[in-house]
Amino acid sequence: MIFKIETMRKLFLNFIITLLIIPLCVSCIKDEAMNAEADINSATIENSAELLQTTPIIGDKTVTFRLKEYQDNYTFAPQFTLTPGATIEPASGTEFDFLTPHQYTVTSEDGVWQKTYTVSFVVSNNILFKYSFQNVDLINDRYHKFYEDTPGGKLEDWDSGNQGFSILAAILGAKSPSDYPTSQTPDGYEGNGVIMQTKDTGPMGATFGSPLAAGNLFLGNFETNFPAIRSTRFGQPYNNKKAPVTVSGYFKYKAGENFIANNLPSELEKDTWDAYAILFKRREEENYLLGDHNFEDERIVNIARISDDLRIETDEWLPFEMSFNWEGKSFDPEAEYMYTIVFSSSKEGDRFNGAVGSTLWIDEVEIITEE
Amino acid sequence: MKQFYMQKRINRIILSICIVMLACVSNSNASDNSGVRHFFTTNIDYGVDAHFSLGGSLPVDFPREIRKIESYNPGLQTGIGVHATKWFSDTKDWGIRLQVGVERKGMKTEARVKNYLTEIIQDQSSVRGYYTGLVKTEVGNTFVVIPVSLVYGLSDRVNLYGGFRASFVIDKGFKGYVSDGYLREETPVGTKISFEDGSRAAYDFSSELNTVQWGTQLGAEWSMRNNFKIFSHIDYTFTSLLDKDFTAISFNMHNIYLNIGFGYNF
Numbered sequence: 001m002i003f004k005i006e007t008m009r010k011l012f013l014n015f016i017i018t019l020l021i022i023p024l025c026v027s028c029i030k031d032e033a034m035n036a037e038a039d040i041n042s043a044t045i046e047n048s049a050e051l052l053q054t055t056p057i058i059g060d061k062t063v064t065f066r067l068k069e070y071q072d073n074y075t076f077a078p079q080f081t082l083t084p085g086a087t088i089e090p091a092s093g094t095e096f097d098f099l100t101p102h103q104y105t106v107t108s109e110d111g112v113w114q115k116t117y118t119v120s121f122v123v124s125n126n127i128l129f130k131y132s133f134q135n136v137d138l139i140n141d142r143y144h145k146f147y148e149d150t151p152g153g154k155l156e157d158w159d160s161g162n163q164g165f166s167i168l169a170a171i172l173g174a175k176s177p178s179d180y181p182t183s184q185t186p187d188g189y190e191g192n193g194v195i196m197q198t199k200d201t202g203p204m205g206a207t208f209g210s211p212l213a214a215g216n217l218f219l220g221n222f223e224t225n226f227p228a229i230r231s232t233r234f235g236q237p238y239n240n241k242k243a244p245v246t247v248s249g250y251f252k253y254k255a256g257e258n259f260i261a262n263n264l265p266s267e268l269e270k271d272t273w274d275a276y277a278i279l280f281k282r283r284e285e286e287n288y289l290l291g292d293h294n295f296e297d298e299r300i301v302n303i304a305r306i307s308d309d310l311r312i313e314t315d316e317w318l319p320f321e322m323s324f325n326w327e328g329k330s331f332d333p334e335a336e337y338m339y340t341i342v343f344s345s346s347k348e349g350d351r352f353n354g355a356v357g358s359t360l361w362i363d364e365v366e367i368i369t370e371e
Numbered sequence: 372m373k374q375f376y377m378q379k380r381i382n383r384i385i386l387s388i389c390i391v392m393l394a395c396v397s398n399s400n401a402s403d404n405s406g407v408r409h410f411f412t413t414n415i416d417y418g419v420d421a422h423f424s425l426g427g428s429l430p431v432d433f434p435r436e437i438r439k440i441e442s443y444n445p446g447l448q449t450g451i452g453v454h455a456t457k458w459f460s461d462t463k464d465w466g467i468r469l470q471v472g473v474e475r476k477g478m479k480t481e482a483r484v485k486n487y488l489t490e491i492i493q494d495q496s497s498v499r500g501y502y503t504g505l506v507k508t509e510v511g512n513t514f515v516v517i518p519v520s521l522v523y524g525l526s527d528r529v530n531l532y533g534g535f536r537a538s539f540v541i542d543k544g545f546k547g548y549v550s551d552g553y554l555r556e557e558t559p560v561g562t563k564i565s566f567e568d569g570s571r572a573a574y575d576f577s578s579e580l581n582t583v584q585w586g587t588q589l590g591a592e593w594s595m596r597n598n599f600k601i602f603s604h605i606d607y608t609f610t611s612l613l614d615k616d617f618t619a620i621s622f623n624m625h626n627i628y629l630n631i632g633f634g635y636n637f
Contacts, residue, residue, distance in 0.1 A: 032438065036559035038560050108559065113559050168498070209570060225565040226564070226570035
């Protein structure tokens with residue numbers, strides 16, 4: 001015998017102890033790594049309540065301050081809060097003339113990652129209240145986003161679900177902006193217009209709980225979020241002293257062939273389009289309506305919605321109108337309101353019911369106020 | 372349905388193992404070659420065994436991305452096998468053992484991660500990015516295992532054994548979902564995709580498992596009077612659970628299990 005029994009017993013005991021210790025050793029949680037993200041989490045300026053229509057809108061790579069009125073002097077010193085540990089260049093609180101937008105670069109705490117934001121100050125006087133959809137930016141070389149030119153920079157009043165769709169775009173073979181649910185078309189009623197099309201999102205879309213994507217366009221902002229219905233954040237400041245009466249414009253519509261109801265009950269057997277406008281009260285935090293508002297939010301002041309006799313298929317441009325009914329309701333010229341207009345190529349697209357291929361064209365949207 | 376086929380498959384494997392063993396034994400009996408007969412009849416023990424396993428597929432060097440283990444459930448993992456031990460001498464001090472077995476190994480975990488490079492995969496398509504939040508993982512694999520061990524007789528009752536083992540995966544399962552967190556697309560500064568209110572995205576890395584895994588095992592067994600024995604061993608695979616070309620998980624994971632069971636020697 002090579003070992004004495006006693007030695008073997010010791011070895012065996014050691015073995016048992018090791019056996020018990022290994023699982024403990026393996027599960028040691030290490031020190032947290034430094035942050036790798038480089039986000040602007042919030043932004044503000046001095047006297048923000050007096051000067052701004054709403055809290056600054058922070059997009060993927062943009063920060064937009066919406067001024068209540070045109071200022072003679074565009075010198076501001078915006079302040080930012082960042083991902084903990086991150087740094088910003090130029091420094092938070094530096095004064096600049098914002099007649100043109102400025103670029104800021106945020107560097108992550110670990111120093112590896114950087115993100116460049118475009119910071120702009122814009123005024124939307126809403127004097128014309130008319131949108132012709134002539135201008136688009138190509139976001140990340142992938143999809144369209146509409147904007148209006150204003151002094152100080154681009155005003156991105158309208159947004160769509162394109163950002164969310166772009167997660168799946170490579171998989172679905174989306175190569176050009178027109179492969180996305182919402183894009184600009186040169187064949188508008190006058191010049192360019194908007195084309196919205198309900199798209200299949202493939203098996204991956206189902207994984208994300210979004211079995212199809214209706215083409216949509218709304219006044220507000222989109223932040224990719226799951227459940228997907230929480231991504232659409234409706235509302236822009238209603239910077240006008242007169243009550244809105246009618247929203248008008250032009251449309252064309254073609255329903256897709258196979259209507260699929262992913263979430264029952266459904267009121268439809270054939271796909272149709274939707275358009276509505278909502279005026280609602282402003283609040284300081286979370287100043288928007290989510291996609292699942294269901295017209296029931298207590299902030300809602302008035303609603304205008306397209307009537308059923310306009311939910312038709314047409315190859316020719318037809319005018320549409322939807323009106324706010326002010327009977328028994330009042331508009332306070334001194335109060336601050338938010339408003340949104342929402343278009344969708346599938347009426348129940350918010351619940352992922354629709355027909356792939358349903359297409360809605362929209363152009364020349366106008367908000368008419370009382371005299 | 373899949374479960375049913377799996378069961379059928381396992382049954383077939385067990386049956387084949389039994390037939391091979393029987394064939395070996397009967398063959399050696401029928402043989403005229405006394406040397407071969409001698410080898411298979413003298414100083415050799417045949418046995419069957421069954422066990423359950425407790426453990427998991429763990430990163431040996433715990434990565435920084437894992438911030439907290441919220442829950443761990445070993446589940447009921449079992450295995451069965453047959454073995455033959457050839458002793459080198461009448462005193463049964465040293466011997467060599469060949470085993471063939473089928474075992475089920477797995478676990479369920481829930482972990483909180485930060486900046487965990489991952490990929491959400493569905494039907495050959497994927498979304499890749501850095502995830503911060505909750506990750507649920509469910510591992511369940513069935514292996515055919517062939518361990519070869521050196522056995523040392525510590526006393527009349529106690530044997531120690533240790534050696535190498537080859538494992539072949541016959542049923543693969545490595546999947547789960549992410550929830551209550553956010554994915555940064557492609558890089559930590561990419562577009563933020565948030566998962567809230569119990570919303571989740573599933574992933575399935577089952578097809579990325581290494582089919583053949585090499586490992587080691589070490590343990591001890593206690594014989595009782597009536598040919599029964601109880602045993603315990605740990606096994607560990609050197610081979611990473613997931614294919615090394617697979618990058619959706621930024622660290623290697625290895626199977627490590629504690630097994631407790633009983634056996635019967637003929």
